Amino acid sequence: MEPIQIAVIGAGKLGGYHANLAAKLPEFDLVAIADPWESSRNALASKTGAEPVANIAEVFDRIEAAVVATPTATHYAVVDRLLAAGKHVLVEKPITPTADAAARLVQTADKAGVTLQVGHVERFSPALVAAGDSLKNPRFIRSERTSGYTFRSTDIGAVLDLMIHDIDLVLSLAESEVVDVWATGLSVLGGHEDMVNARLTFANGCVADLTASRVSYELRRTMQVITDRGFTAVDFATGKATTVAPTDAVLRGEFNGDALSAERKAELFAGKMFEEVLVKAEHAAPAVNAIELELLDFARAIQTGTSPRVNGAAGRDAVAIAERVLRAIASQPGIAHQYRHAA
Known part of the structure; x- marks a missing residue:
């Protein structure tokens, strides 16, 4: 199968990750690095062998x-x-700042018959x-995502x-x-919210508590999930x-701590x-590069005409909930907050 002719638009940190990986993967032929900053695009292009361009229109x-x-x-x-x-797109998260804009992109992708994938890399x-x-089938979820x-x-x-x-x-x-x-x-450093706590309640009874901070002295990316x-x-x-995991006896309600001897309780x-x-x-999976897996999933979706793991609709739905979180923050009295977004 012929490699997919691909460009990376944006020569920043994430663009660099994608470009360096795409240049090495046989599924892709990295054609160009597009970025308005000449020094950035030239530096990344020299590392990957791609053509540096100021505007993606030059290699459309x-x-x-x-x-x-x-x-x-x-x-x-x-x-x-x-x-x-008619170009297939993998766009970094969030897909757009608003759910309305995301919905329009999903419609455009469907109409054009092309792949639209969103870079929610934690799925990989x-x-x-x-x-x-x-x-x-979670009943309760708690996540913490904090960084400097x-x-x-x-x-x-x-x-x-x-x-x-x-x-x-x-x-x-x-x-x-x-x-x-x-x-x-x-909002700690101005402009936008820097620390957030949210609770989502689902129709099936699941509850999710989410914490995010980008002004923390601790780096944490954790999630706890409770099921039946x-x-x-x-x-x-x-x-x-x-x-x-509780034993079958515990799940059947047969564990009676009060009936245990003092010795057994101590043990x-x-x-x-x-x-x-x-x-x-304890469980560990082999170390992998999640962005590489994301790119391979993009290639698979393009080549097979099937949906990527995180399609445009999933990205749209995540932004829709993010907007509800932002509105909930804005409704809290006495909170220092500035809610901005662009269409």
Whole structure:
């Protein structure tokens, strides 16, 4: 099968990741790096062997697909132009700043018959692979995504920059309509919210508590999931998962702690509880490059005409919930907050 002629639009950090990987993958032929900043595009092009161009229009007739890694505020205009011209697109998250704009892109992609994929890269995390079926049918989800201030993605706040990852993940896990959103947040360094806590309640009874901060002294990318069958802790940074699974006797309601001898209680308290009653296990998947897997999924979707793992509709739905979170923050009295977004 012939390699897909592809360009990367945006020569920043994420664009660099995509370009360096696409240049090495046999599924792609990296044609160009497009960026208005000459020094940025030239530097990345020299590393990858691609042609540096100031505007993607210079190579429009030579590409089949593009990765869009530009500032969020520019996503709609760039992606819409590509889709309308029949180009397949992988756009970094969030797909657009608003759900209305995202919906228009989904319609354009459907009309053109091309692939529209959104870069919610955590869906390709080895930590999710390690967790396996233990995440199915969640009753409660808690996520924490915190980092220091990177001075990137300053055109959006912590909801669209960080929390959007976990919104997408919980939507994919809960598989139910969000019926209620509560949120609060603070703008610390100005312009947009930097710290956010949100609670999503789903029609099927699942509840998700999400925390995001880009002004934290701790780097955390974790999620805990409780189901009727046990507990799972996922660490996206390490790619590992920990499960705690009750024995069949516990699930049948046959465990009676009050009937145990003092000796047996002491034994369980000392550590046997998580070996014999609530069985704890550590799981690790092979180390992988999640962005590489994302690109390979993009290639598969293009070549087979099937949906990517995270299609435009999924990206649209995540932004729709993000907007509800932002509105909930804005409704909180006394919260220092500035809610901005562009169409």
